[in-house]
Amino acid sequence: MGNGTSIGKVRGLGSAHHGAHHWLVQRFTAVGNLVLSIWFIGSLLLLGDLSYANASAYFAKPVPATAMALLIVSVFWHARLGLQVLIEDYIHTPGNKFAVLTLLNLATLGGAAFGLFCVVRLALGGAA
Secondary structure, X not given: OOOOOHHHHHHOOOXXXXXXXXXHHHHHHHHHHHHHHHHHHHHHHHXXXXXXXXXXXXXXXXXXXXXXXXXXXXXXXXXXXXXXXXXXXXXXXXXXXXXXXXXXXXXXXXXHHHHHHHHHHHHOOOOO
């Protein structure tokens, strides 16, 4: 007894056995986004004066800089996972799918790298 038909087994049609991991990681990043977004909004509300000098002094501290870096990574990772599913579901031509997934990976990697660069610059006091 097995899952699926005999011809399906021969053709390799069936579960790829990696969908649950993708789904689980997307849920974990969603929870991380929720927690870190609440922290970020709370930080902005408690900061009071939202001047550049005050905000840069706040994000120069290790804990806020680390939390902000985690928020950036989690948001871009979550966006990439969600958009990947959308692209895989609605783009059917293999060449177009590869091109759009490549652009998605480059855009999310570039956005996350830029965000992390900005946080590191603030944390190290390089922004004046």
